[in-house]
Amino acid sequence: MSKGIIKDCRVCGKQFSTNSMKVSADIYSCPDCWGKNKQSALTKNLTEKMNRAVMSIETRLDKVEEANRMIPMIVNAELSNSMLSLNGLSGVDIKELITTELAEVKKELVEHQLDSIKIFQKKLQKQVITLNNKIIKIMQEMKE
Numbered sequence: 663m664s665k666g667i668i669k670d671c672r673v674c675g676k677q678f679s680t681n682s683m684k685v686s687a688d689i690y691s692c693p694d695c696w697g698k699n700k701q702s703a704l705t706k707n708l709t710e711k712m713n714r715a716v717m718s719i720e721t722r723l724d725k726v727e728e729a730n731r732m733i734p735m736i737v738n739a740e741l742s743n744s745m746l747s748l749n750g751l752s753g754v755d756i757k758e759l760i761t762t763e764l765a766e767v768k769k770e771l772v773e774h775q776l777d778s779i780k781i782f783q784k785k786l787q788k789q790v791i792t793l794n795n796k797i798i799k800i801m802q803e804m805k806e
């Protein structure tokens with residue numbers, strides 16, 4: 663009937679047969695319990711990995727928000743610097759200077775934001791690929 667050794671499952675108590683007569687001491691649960699245990703460990707591992715990924719994304723979003731809060735301060739500092747060099751200039755020059763200066767600040771801010779968003783997107787893509795590979799690996803392991 664069976665080519666293996668009959669053992670009692672230490673998890674559910676059911677009797678089960680091992681696949682062969684050569685049995686290592688660490689086989690102590692029936693295939694059902696072993697499978698459930700392995701699956702829950704893998705699920706736990708994946709959940710933890712996803713939680714870590716979400717947490718790091720949240721941290722980065724916080725940094726982007728923090729940078730956005732800094733924008734008015736940066737603009738004010740730039741304007742103060744412009745004001746210091748305004749003495750001796752005519753009204754038209756001043757208006758032109760401020761317009762140019764503001765356009766420059768705006769350009770820098772946009773470039774800065776785009777750079778950090780690009781870096782953020784690249785890291786995010788890498789994480790998604792890593793997670794995806796992990797999920798494929800786990801699905802294959804579960805099928806075995």
Ligand SMILES: [Zn+2]
Nearest residue numbers: 671674692695
């Ligand atoms: Zn069992």
